[in-house]
Amino acid sequence: MRMSTIVFAVGARPNFVKMAPVIEAxxxxxxxxxxxxxxxxxxxxxxxxxxxxxLGFPEPDRFLGVGSGSHGEQTxxxxxxxERVLLEERPDLVxxxxxxxxxxxxxxxxxxLGIPVAHVESGLxxxxxxxxxEQNRVLxxxxxxxxxxxxxxxxxxxxxxxxxxERIHYVGNTMIDTLRRLEREARDRRxxxxxxxxxxxxxxxxxxxxSNVDHEGRLQAVVGALAELGANVPVVFPVHPRTWARLESLxxxxxxxxxxxxxxxxxxxxxxxxxxxxxxxxxxDSGGLQEEASALGVPCYTLxxxxxxxxxxxxxxxxxxxxxxxxxxALRRSNEPPAPxxxxxxxxxAAERVADVIANAFGAVGAIATSA
Ligand code: UD1
Numbered sequence: 174m175r176m177s178t179i180v181f182a183v184g185a186r187p188n189f190v191k192m193a194p195v196i197e198a199x200x201x202x203x204x205x206x207x208x209x210x211x212x213x214x215x216x217x218x219x220x221x222x223x224x225x226x227x228l229g230f231p232e233p234d235r236f237l238g239v240g241s242g243s244h245g246e247q248t249x250x251x252x253x254x255x256e257r258v259l260l261e262e263r264p265d266l267v268x269x270x271x272x273x274x275x276x277x278x279x280x281x282x283x284x285x286l287g288i289p290v291a292h293v294e295s296g297l298x299x300x301x302x303x304x305x306x307e308q309n310r311v312l313x314x315x316x317x318x319x320x321x322x323x324x325x326x327x328x329x330x331x332x333x334x335x336x337x338x339e340r341i342h343y344v345g346n347t348m349i350d351t352l353r354r355l356e357r358e359a360r361d362r363r364x365x366x367x368x369x370x371x372x373x374x375x376x377x378x379x380x381x382x383x384s385n386v387d388h389e390g391r392l393q394a395v396v397g398a399l400a401e402l403g404a405n406v407p408v409v410f411p412v413h414p415r416t417w418a419r420l421e422s423l424x425x426x427x428x429x430x431x432x433x434x435x436x437x438x439x440x441x442x443x444x445x446x447x448x449x450x451x452x453x454x455x456x457x458d459s460g461g462l463q464e465e466a467s468a469l470g471v472p473c474y475t476l477x478x479x480x481x482x483x484x485x486x487x488x489x490x491x492x493x494x495x496x497x498x499x500x501x502x503a504l505r506r507s508n509e510p511p512a513p514x515x516x517x518x519x520x521x522x523a524a525e526r527v528a529d530v531i532a533n534a535f536g537a538v539g540a541i542a543t544s545a
Contacts, residue, residue, distance in 0.1 A: 187525020296327025345518030400432035453506030
């Protein structure tokens with residue numbers, strides 16, 4: 174009998190971290206031919222190759238080279254290029270993760286060809302339709318046959334949207350699988366020391382959402398607040414290329430440097446995780462970081478009015494500080510040592526559960542029926 178083919182589609186930084194353990198766990202089953210497709214949404218050495226390398230990610234079988242552009246361009250080019258791969262390879266399942274443009278485009282291409290889609294990190298909802306990620310999540314879930322969730326609230330969201338409960342599988346958090354696998358190695362790197370910071374005594378900052386960095390007035394307010402924070406606690410700020418470009422154009426980098434906020438280029442996975450492990454507090458607008466901070470037990474302050482990850486508030490270390498950057502200035506580090514949170518099924522084994530569900534879904538007839 175022909176071995177069924179599973180395509181794993183990734184495009185941007187967070188996809189690599191969520192998908193790496195899934196590819197490995199499916200590989201361990203020895204039941205499927207695996208094909209890894211990298212759309213190229215992220216392409217810089219720092220945003221892609223270095224992270225893939227740290228993760229021991231398999232060399233992608235196809236690289237689509239889609240690159241940056243407007244949402245329409247990025248989604249559209251990915252749709253066209255990924256459809257070509259699907260037509261050539263005729264896979265039996267496409268696995269996507271998260272909520273980036275690559276996630277939606279690959280799901281749509283597969284669904285239109287009648288190829289079942291499995292979505293890892295399904296069901297998260299911020300209920301903020303202005304976020305591109307929220308649109309990507311809702312649409313991807315609607316197109317998916319297998320929906321893998323990491324928290325009970327995600328199951329509830331999907332059920333409330335009318336998705337058949339039999340297609341929803343609460344498996345846990347594959348991003349935390351990766352974190353647990355590499356945590357020791359990351360801690361041992363002590364990257365904070367190379368930046369002149371002391372363990373537990375610095376703030377780690379990441380900000381890249383369009384709502385926080387794309388408007389000049391708002392970014393100026395962010396810079397002002399970070400400079401004030403820096404007067405109280407040393408700040409380390411790995412800067413996403415999107416944020417870097419905006420800061421450069423309004424002189425924000427010099428202002429931050431004068432305020433002793435250490436701005437560095439984006440880091441690889443291990444170096445960044447090392448900084449997370451050593452931080453006294455984290456300030457962010459990233460989704461993944463709210464989860465990683467909770468798993469590590471480091472207090473996390475999220476510059477957003479909402480989160481699609483409420484479990485990081487109810488059972489983790491996350492606090493929403495709202496929309497006003499001025500709130501950053503008042504943050505202080507705690508003197509308590511980190512207390513890692515034991516969120517159910519964030520136990521380092523989520524990807525194995527994903528692989529088992531996939532194997533079962535193929536069942537005796539060796540195919541997944543589509544009903545989406
Ligand atoms: C994307 C995701 C976001 C995720 C983030 C993680 C969408 C809609 N957004 O945002 O959910 O949190 O990835 O990092 O998919 N750029 C480079 N080099 C790169 C990639 C991007 O310089 O390798 C620059 C380009 O100027 C590009 C800009 O960053 O236009 C934005 O990149 P893009 O992939 O469109 O969105 P992100 O902000 O990275």
